[in-house]
Amino acid sequence: MASAAQNPPSKGLIGGLMERFRNDPVQIVLYLCGGIVFAVMLLAIVSNLLSGQVTLEDIVQSMIFGLAQGSIYALIALGYTLVYGVLLMINFAHGEVFMAGAYIAFFAIYAMEQSGFLAQQPLLALLITIGVGMIASISIAVLLERIAYRPLRNAPRLVPLITAIGASIVIRELFIRLFGARPRTYPEVSLFAFPQFFRLECSVVDGVETCLGIDLIRGAYDITLLGMELRVRPVYFIVFILALILMAMLWFVVQRTKVGRAMRAVAEDKKTAALMGVNVDRVIVITFVLGAALAGAAAVLFALYNQRVMPEMGFTPGIKAFTAAVLGGIGNVPGAMAGGLLLGIIESVAPSMLGLPTQLEGVISFGVLVLILIFRPTGIFGEVLAKKRA
Amino acid sequence: MTMLQIEDLHTYYGKIHAIKGVSLQVSEGQIVTLIGGNGAGKTTTLNTICGITPAQQGKIIFDGVDISKLPPHEVVMRGIVQSPEGRKIFTRLTVRENLEMGAFTRRDTPRIPVDLEYVFERFPRLKERAKQLGGTLSGGEQQMLAMGRALMARPRLLLLDEPSMGLAPLMVQEIFSVIDYLNKNNHTTILLVEQNASMALAIADQAYVLQSGYITHSGTGAALQQDPTVIAAYLGG
Ligand SMILES: Nc1ncnc2c1ncn2[C@@H]1O[C@H](COP(=O)(O)OP(=O)(O)OP(=O)(O)O)[C@@H](O)[C@H]1O
Numbered sequence A: 001m002a003s004a005a006q007n008p009p010s011k012g013l014i015g016g017l018m019e020r021f022r023n024d025p026v027q028i029v030l031y032l033c034g035g036i037v038f039a040v041m042l043l044a045i046v047s048n049l050l051s052g053q054v055t056l057e058d059i060v061q062s063m064i065f066g067l068a069q070g071s072i073y074a075l076i077a078l079g080y081t082l083v084y085g086v087l088l089m090i091n092f093a094h095g096e097v098f099m100a101g102a103y104i105a106f107f108a109i110y111a112m113e114q115s116g117f118l119a120q121q122p123l124l125a126l127l128i129t130i131g132v133g134m135i136a137s138i139s140i141a142v143l144l145e146r147i148a149y150r151p152l153r154n155a156p157r158l159v160p161l162i163t164a165i166g167a168s169i170v171i172r173e174l175f176i177r178l179f180g181a182r183p184r185t186y187p188e189v190s191l192f193a194f195p196q197f198f199r200l201e202c203s204v205v206d207g208v209e210t211c212l213g214i215d216l217i218r219g220a221y222d223i224t225l226l227g228m229e230l231r232v233r234p235v236y237f238i239v240f241i242l243a244l245i246l247m248a249m250l251w252f253v254v255q256r257t258k259v260g261r262a263m264r265a266v267a268e269d270k271k272t273a274a275l276m277g278v279n280v281d282r283v284i285v286i287t288f289v290l291g292a293a294l295a296g297a298a299a300v301l302f303a304l305y306n307q308r309v310m311p312e313m314g315f316t317p318g319i320k321a322f323t324a325a326v327l328g329g330i331g332n333v334p335g336a337m338a339g340g341l342l343l344g345i346i347e348s349v350a351p352s353m354l355g356l357p358t359q360l361e362g363v364i365s366f367g368v369l370v371l372i373l374i375f376r377p378t379g380i381f382g383e384v385l386a387k388k389r390a
Numbered sequence B: 001m002t003m004l005q006i007e008d009l010h011t012y013y014g015k016i017h018a019i020k021g022v023s024l025q026v027s028e029g030q031i032v033t034l035i036g037g038n039g040a041g042k043t044t045t046l047n048t049i050c051g052i053t054p055a056q057q058g059k060i061i062f063d064g065v066d067i068s069k070l071p072p073h074e075v076v077m078r079g080i081v082q083s084p085e086g087r088k089i090f091t092r093l094t095v096r097e098n099l100e101m102g103a104f105t106r107r108d109t110p111r112i113p114v115d116l117e118y119v120f121e122r123f124p125r126l127k128e129r130a131k132q133l134g135g136t137l138s139g140g141e142q143q144m145l146a147m148g149r150a151l152m153a154r155p156r157l158l159l160l161d162e163p164s165m166g167l168a169p170l171m172v173q174e175i176f177s178v179i180d181y182l183n184k185n186n187h188t189t190i191l192l193v194e195q196n197a198s199m200a201l202a203i204a205d206q207a208y209v210l211q212s213g214y215i216t217h218s219g220t221g222a223a224l225q226q227d228p229t230v231i232a233a234y235l236g237g
């Protein structure tokens, strides 16, 4: 029965579309609307560019910010997608797992600032902060799995979904009761690097000039690139690069290790995986741990350029990352990475390109989701898998 | 020496009483077969041994220890591996990864590549397709892969659920010859569930007939081949 669904005869793009329209005439209306929206958007972008309302500088600058924001979305989205892959469940409390990382790590970095350690050893202090964030997120996720989800493993699929929404509210409220709802501000960190290449922050002592280099975290520099005058913050690149490294590590774990193989086996068929000797419960916990570790790291990186953390901070990035995961094709690891980056960039570039106020970024991200799902209901990377499981 | 001893086993699916007091024995080094019609409870018996559908009542004694309450992965750890009905290979893992999944609990890591080589030698088709996803194999190739995966496990007791289902006659021969090899060369004890009763009885030291959750006949393979009621019901005589 599955083989017929797996290998549909290829009919080409037009043939496939015609078939879809015949099966469901409403699709014609959707496609028309989608097409019109796309056309209007293109028109707006072109006219804005031609009339000089937006400059290339604006676009490049927002794109760099979008790269960082998108990296955060991608890291969070991986948590949604990993858990969905293994349990076919949307962990709606994942935004709170992210928040817990940023929030608990705040106490660590704050303590290190007070003791002066942050100023002396900024790199080490930052790594410790990231580590604390990861551990905090992991702890919350493991508890969540154990208390809220595992007892419902065999319940109908809607039940754990509702539980997840409930758990998300519980965690958020718990943090508000424990620590208060008001935002806390991450201490200012300066991390100077590459004095050989960047002769900045220099001072002359006894006739010898020593330079600190660029400030990777707080710095913002005016540069001219290909005739464009840009103001660049290195922290955005740092976030992007660290996210890439983390994603490469995750890819390695999932594709090249025994645990990863077991995860993929469990995702496909829990019973047979158990017959091969896989401890399914343990693999599920490991899946939550991996997702939470990425979310915790993302949370600290996010706090480094956003600075404010509060118990309610998980909601919006959580929903956006979920959007990114669906955009890329839920359950698909490369899809979550691509979806996150894409959403981050679109969301930061689109308002200026379309000449809309930046407050509309939410409308834009969900608009993009709707548009993409009209044309590709399984997400960008979505395959037969989504169809087979739906 | 008795390796597996099942006593008065009862298994339910909700209210459905699928296994109604099954007792059977498997001695070390033997091939034991369990035959019976559709819905007789063969698959359920194997799944109960493996801890997938735990027994409500009865004992499953393996190497002198009752394993009836163990979770599936601990049963595997003790040396019992099941190759389930309907192949159940991992369609989104490569052929090679599927084989590696077979060896999941093995600790003798250096010998795993040797067995892998043997599987590839025995089923050259799998070697050609080592990097392909399991789901892209044909039905017969998937059955080879399932057999290869069982080979990779090197269990002490291998439970095979209808390994020849849906195969061309030549492949059925090949599967049975692999079973014989596993038993003779790897000293794997085998509990074989089969629809192809005549071939199963021919290869088996001991045989049991299961019908609606009860064992109705038992004896040596040769004896059941001669039994008139068994011939009438299962050997198309
Ligand atoms: N998951 C289940 N839920 C409810 N009843 C089940 C379930 N699995 C099996 N049964 C019932 O238990 C009985 C035994 O089934 P089982 O699969 O063990 O038979 P079998 O001997 O393996 O048959 P076959 O030769 O067709 O594979 C059947 O009546 C079947 O309908």
Ligand SMILES: [Mg+2]
Binding pocket: B042, B043, B044, B085, B161
């Ligand atoms: Mg069966």
